[in-house]
Amino acid sequence: MHSMANGVTAQTLTEAVADHLRRLIHLGEVGPGDRLPAERDLAEQLGIARLSLREALKTLQNDGYVEVRRGARGGTYVTELKEPVARWRARMRTVSGEFDDIVDFRIALETETARLAAVRRGPADLAALRETIDDLSRAHDRTAFRQSDSRFHAALATAARSTRLLAAVESIRAELFNTYDLLPFVDPVQESVDDHQAVYRAVEAGDVDGATAAIRDHIENARAQLRAIVFDGDPFGAPDRRTDAEAGAREERGR
Amino acid sequence: MHSMANGVTAQTLTEAVADHLRRLIHLGEVGPGDRLPAERDLAEQLGIARLSLREALKTLQNDGYVEVRRGARGGTYVTELKEPVARWRARMRTVSGEFDDIVDFRIALETETARLAAVRRGPADLAALRETIDDLSRAHDRTAFRQSDSRFHAALATAARSTRLLAAVESIRAELFNTYDLLPFVDPVQESVDDHQAVYRAVEAGDVDGATAAIRDHIENARAQLRAIVFDGDPFGAPDRRTDAEAGAREERGR
DNA sequence: CTACAAAGGTACAAGGTCTGTACCTTGCAC
DNA sequence: GTGCAAGGTACAGACCTTGTACCTTTGTAG
Structure with missing residues (x-):
């Protein structure tokens, strides 16, 4: 037998939620400057505990997707996404x-x-x-x-x-x-x-x-x-552009 | 804001492993009559605890994908997949x-x-x-x-x-x-x-x-x-056509 | 300038999942 | 009938998830 290979892992709720929100941002469903719903509300919408959501937001915060502000006008805001x-x-x-x-x-x-x-x-x-x-x-x-x-x-x-x-x-x-x-x-x-x-x-x-x-x-x-x-501006020159016309000529490693 | 919608869930290791193995069977990587590696070996290959694997196998067993035999010639065998x-x-x-x-x-x-x-x-x-x-x-x-x-x-x-x-x-x-x-x-x-x-x-x-x-x-x-x-017509020709609900309800005990 | 409201921040206990380790049971082969 | 290669079971520790409760920050209405 072969290929029973490795790599199987569980996905924690935190990861799943982070992926979900990151995807909404990537798709432009929410953009720079937008405010996410309050933690308690969003957690309820997503059907998860607030703590799980908070951990996901912490991830997005670390990755520079959102910034969190406290107080009355506080909340979770999507950044300019430069990072x-x-x-x-x-x-x-x-x-x-x-x-x-x-x-x-x-x-x-x-x-x-x-x-x-x-x-x-x-x-x-x-x-x-x-x-x-x-x-x-x-x-x-x-x-x-x-x-x-x-x-x-x-x-x-x-x-x-x-x-x-x-x-x-x-x-x-x-x-x-x-x-x-x-x-x-x-x-x-x-x-x-x-x-x-x-x-x-x-x-x-x-x-x-x-x-x-x-x-x-x-x-x-x-x-x-x-x-x-x-x-743009790559000091090492553009990487090989695989247009259909060109690529046929090259040939690769066997298999 | 909209579409922050619901439906986010974590995936347990057991589920992930069951999906992985089910997929190998669906793809024909392992077919009817094949024996999976011993639990201890397979768990190690997959990088998971034996209990997690066992729970996954239990799922596949319940779904009729595999049957488990004990003893020296024992092991986990892929069924004929009829169910x-x-x-x-x-x-x-x-x-x-x-x-x-x-x-x-x-x-x-x-x-x-x-x-x-x-x-x-x-x-x-x-x-x-x-x-x-x-x-x-x-x-x-x-x-x-x-x-x-x-x-x-x-x-x-x-x-x-x-x-x-x-x-x-x-x-x-x-x-x-x-x-x-x-x-x-x-x-x-x-x-x-x-x-x-x-x-x-x-x-x-x-x-x-x-x-x-x-x-x-x-x-x-x-x-x-x-x-x-x-x-088209039932490939087994049996006029007694069991719905899947019925099929699941019966033949539960024999394992 | 004080009180309130709307947010995020923190804590904790209960229950579920995953792991490592150890030991028991079954049944074929010799 | 003994050996042994499987599966079957048990348990404690670490981690994840949830529900609940309470604290802190900060803009703003009065």
């Missing part, structure tokens, strides 16, 4: 291939999502998609931009009638974090609106190939933008 | 859309996997793929068939150079369980070999569209076969 974003960026630069691995996975999920959406969408789905694009084009700050962007992709997965794709699309977005705060704000908005509209038109028309091509372009655009953020 | 397969089948029939949801997700993962493999594969990858197909065509029993099949898809994800796709492909295969034991054995072998060879040829040729089309066909074939197992 965690810096750590995320360092990891993306350090762990070879991690960045492209995530984006490749996202492409796998979203191209098929777009394909299914083009086939299965109904009028209500189209309306929901239009609304997210309208919100996006009207977004006046980064938080609104983030949320509209997230909701477009969620609406697409909803139109695709796939609960697993919806969940996975959200998960992988959380892994990419939310780094728009590091970009100049104006550029990405118009580009993103254009990309989303292209996807929408193909989905509305039931154009399967057009929809997959449009979403692939969109994610490749996002990849390029994020790559600039992550690797 | 869990019946439960799985009942669930697929009952939970509306669950079956297609899983297969749709699998298509999302594997089409992009095939696409990337066609672009990034090296000679070693091609050799590994050929080997799994050879194994498959020589498979004399269901266990060998299962393993070769799994390994082909793993090799494909390896050729695609994507750790996340590899992990996700494995996960979703575990959710589909391993129901080949319910099929007549001869048919699917030749079909499956043909399908895999079609994928291989496209990947070898670097034919992106051919590879995605071939893997999509393969999975749609698998969908049709599985659908027949899941939704």
Whole structure:
């Protein structure tokens, strides 16, 4: 027998709660400056003891996600996220291939999502998609931009009638974090609106190939933008860019 | 603020271990009749206390995945899996859309996997793929068939150079369980070999569209076969069709 | 400038989980 | 029928989770 391998561990409530909250922050559900509910309330909402929540908040505090203030106007506030974003960026630069691995996975999920959406969408789905694009084009700050962007992709997965794709699309977005705060704000908005509209038109028309091509372009655009953020100013030069065209030439260790 | 929603829970070690072992069984890493390592050894391999392992085994025992025998030739043996397969089948029939949801997700993962493999594969990858197909065509029993099949898809994800796709492909295969034991054995072998060879040829040729089309066909074939197992007449022909609730209620004592 | 209210901070006891260690029981093989 | 390789059981210590109670900080209304 083989591969009964190791690595099995329990997850404490504290860890689970910290992961949950960290994910909400990564997804932009709560952004810099937002205040979380009071400990007692939040603990009740999450169905856990206050102490467990407090320990989770302590973790997030240590990692620089939130800061805690006492007194009447006290509470737990999301920070500007400079520290965690810096750590995320360092990891993306350090762990070879991690960045492209995530984006490749996202492409796998979203191209098929777009394909299914083009086939299965109904009028209500189209309306929901239009609304997210309208919100996006009207977004006046980064938080609104983030949320509209997230909701477009969620609406697409909803139109695709796939609960697993919806969940996975959200998960992988959380892994990419939310780094728009590091970009100049104006550029990405118009580009993103254009990309989303292209996807929408193909989905509305039931154009399967057009929809997959449009979403692939969109994610490749996002990849390029994020790559600039992550690797900009690297003294050792850009790491190898695994485009599909190039990568075929190289070959790796056997297995 | 919204969506701070509920549902956060810790996972006990026992649960984690049970999930891990159940997954190995679902993937066919260990099959009917196989014996797991002795409790003391397995606990050490997994890095956990024996009691935690024992509780996990108790769970699997209750669910009909394994049976435990004492004495010199004793140990923990994987059952014929009739009970869990019946439960799985009942669930697929009952939970509306669950079956297609899983297969749709699998298509999302594997089409992009095939696409990337066609672009990034090296000679070693091609050799590994050929080997799994050879194994498959020589498979004399269901266990060998299962393993070769799994390994082909793993090799494909390896050729695609994507750790996340590899992990996700494995996960979703575990959710589909391993129901080949319910099929007549001869048919699917030749079909499956043909399908895999079609994928291989496209990947070898670097034919992106051919590879995605071939893997999509393969999975749609698998969908049709599985659908027949899941939704068509009872494979055991018994007019007495037990619901899973009934099945769980009976046959409780015999252990 | 004082009292109140709304937050976070701390303490403790009861019950559950995980570990390490030790010892008992079963049943095949010789 | 003895040896021995399994599983079966017991227990104490450390850690995690919960419920409850009470303390401290700080903005602000009066």
